[in-house]
Amino acid sequence: MEKPVNKSSLPKKGLPSDTILGQLHQMQRSDVDWKSGRNWSTVYHLDEVHDRLLKEAYGQYFSTNYLNPFAFKSLQKMESEVVAMTAGMLHGGPATVGTMSSGGTESILLAVYTCREWARENHSGIKSPEIVVPQTIHPAFDKAAHLFGLSVRKAPVDENRRAIPKKMEALINKNTIMLAASAPSYPNGILDPIPEIGALAEKHHLPFHVDSCIGGFMLPWVERPGAQLHPWDFQVPGVTSMSADVHKFGYGAKGASVVLYRSMDFLKHQFFISTGFPGGIYASATLAGTRPGGAIAAAWAGMKHLGEEGYLAIAKKLMEATRQLRQGMEEIPEISIVGEPCMNILSYTTRGNHPDIFVVADFLEEKGWMVDRQQNPDSVHLTVMPTNVPVIGWYLEDLKAAVAHAKAHPEAAARGNAALYGLMARIPFRGMVERNVRQILVNMYGTSTGGTDEREVSSPIAEGPKWMGWLNRILACLRKGRG
Numbered sequence: 271m272e273k274p275v276n277k278s279s280l281p282k283k284g285l286p287s288d289t290i291l292g293q294l295h296q297m298q299r300s301d302v303d304w305k306s307g308r309n310w311s312t313v314y315h316l317d318e319v320h321d322r323l324l325k326e327a328y329g330q331y332f333s334t335n336y337l338n339p340f341a342f343k344s345l346q347k348m349e350s351e352v353v354a355m356t357a358g359m360l361h362g363g364p365a366t367v368g369t370m371s372s373g374g375t376e377s378i379l380l381a382v383y384t385c386r387e388w389a390r391e392n393h394s395g396i397k398s399p400e401i402v403v404p405q406t407i408h409p410a411f412d413k414a415a416h417l418f419g420l421s422v423r424k425a426p427v428d429e430n431r432r433a434i435p436k437k438m439e440a441l442i443n444k445n446t447i448m449l450a451a452s453a454p455s456y457p458n459g460i461l462d463p464i465p466e467i468g469a470l471a472e473k474h475h476l477p478f479h480v481d482s483c484i485g486g487f488m489l490p491w492v493e494r495p496g497a498q499l500h501p502w503d504f505q506v507p508g509v510t511s512m513s514a515d516v517h518k519f520g521y522g523a524k525g526a527s528v529v530l531y532r533s534m535d536f537l538k539h540q541f542f543i544s545t546g547f548p549g550g551i552y553a554s555a556t557l558a559g560t561r562p563g564g565a566i567a568a569a570w571a572g573m574k575h576l577g578e579e580g581y582l583a584i585a586k587k588l589m590e591a592t593r594q595l596r597q598g599m600e601e602i603p604e605i606s607i608v609g610e611p612c613m614n615i616l617s618y619t620t621r622g623n624h625p626d627i628f629v630v631a632d633f634l635e636e637k638g639w640m641v642d643r644q645q646n647p648d649s650v651h652l653t654v655m656p657t658n659v660p661v662i663g664w665y666l667e668d669l670k671a672a673v674a675h676a677k678a679h680p681e682a683a684a685r686g687n688a689a690l691y692g693l694m695a696r697i698p699f700r701g702m703v704e705r706n707v708r709q710i711l712v713n714m715y716g717t718s719t720g721g722t723d724e725r726e727v728s729s730p731i732a733e734g735p736k737w738m739g740w741l742n743r744i745l746a747c748l749r750k751g752r753g
């Protein structure tokens with residue numbers, strides 16, 4: 271009997287390049303159209319001219335492997351220059367050192383791992399290491415703790431979503447190995463009080479990581495046009511490490527971030543060396559084995575090309591667009607901006623949740639906008655990118671219409687995605703939410719037959735009806751519990 275054709279199996283005979291490229295174009299039609307400016311996160315695209323330079327640089331280093339810095343000395347030079355330029359931007363001193371990594375998450379994983387190793391050497395009595403962070407910290411810290419066997423203690427933030435140093439201090443104990451905070455946090459663009467947390471770090475002799483993955487290449491240029499920001503980088507004495515992503519507002523190719531340490535006393539703990547491998551002595555500076563040279567070359571090329579003046583000019587444009595967006599939102603009485611954002615990130619909700627913010631979100635989505643819904647508080651996230659600058663007026667028009675629609679249709683809060691996201695944010699059983707999200711990933715990765723052209727990738731939205739089923743069951747239980 272003939273074997274059933276498995277659509278995802280390797281083709282017996284290879285396909286011509288044209289066919290492959292045609293298929294790629296076809297498949298891309300199902301992706302978000304980020305060039306249209308309707309998308310407010312994930313793609314930090316400057317313009318086509320800059321992209322051409324990045325692609326050239328990436329292509330030139332396409333086949334290189336920075337696993338071996340002795341074989342690729344040019345990459346070693348570029349990495350050290352990217353690190354030095356970033357350190358200069360963030361007021362590092364002559365002893366500041368660091369490495370590049372594949373992204374913000376890897377930089378944070380590395381910083382947490384390094385602090386754990388540093389603590390092992392410097393505080394050998396710690397058996398159950400803990401890190402102390404504000405609730406708004408990026409989940410990369412939870413991931414790091416999960417992977418490296420640490421616990422995360424999260425301190426509440428104030429009504430403006432800023433870390434409260436006193437609350438963080440209350441969580442410090444003999445197991446604490448590091449503090450971390452954001453400059454700024456992703457969800458609401460809030461700059462934590464870095465000087466006060468730095469003072470805490472000094473008082474308790476703890477390392478302190480500032481996550482400036484999203485702000486590291488933006489805040490230095492926001493400060494100069496006049497916005498008064500308190501120090502948030504290596505100018506603060508207690509700060510021992512920082513992360514800043516070249517693939518965000520550094521306008522590098524995806525796969526490029528920098529992790530910096532105040533001195534080699536920390537960085538040396540990041541390195542991994544294995545001496546017994548039959549293949550030879552194996553040394554690696556970051557988490558990956560093979561390291562693609564293209565991302566390093568593109569980061570170097572992009573930074574050298576833009577220079578201070580380039581970054582400053584782009585930041586000015588983005589901050590002006592953010593000001594216009596903010597002003598337009600403030601003219602809509604029902605809309606309230608969350609906290610006091612420090613850069614080109616705005617998140618908004620509705621006053622007293624009237625009308626329902628997720629009904630507003632649904633309407634915007636129907637109008638073709640990509641909408642990032644958030645929780646604690648229920649809100650919508652906007653990072654203003656160069657692609658969004660031309661569409662600010664258009665977005666504000668649609669937002670006004672969305673608010674009017676949500677006011678006229680309060681019943682919509684109990685339907686579709688509005689109900690789904692509203693409930694998800696409030697469900698007290700986070701374990702149950704986690705299990706269901708895990709199931710979505712199991713479904714996504716568990717399909718062994720369907721080809722990519724036909725496979726529907728699940729998302730909470732696609733899975734909406736199923737989610738509604740279990741959410742309603744939980745609600746029923748809660749109601750019963752209340753008698």
Ligand SMILES: Cc1ncc(COP(=O)(O)O)c(C=O)c1O
Pocket residue numbers: 373374375376378408410452454455456481482483484485515
């Ligand atoms: C503040 C902050 N930290 C960490 C990260 C993680 O970065 P990446 O997605 O590159 O791993 C992000 C991503 O948006 C971020 O905004």
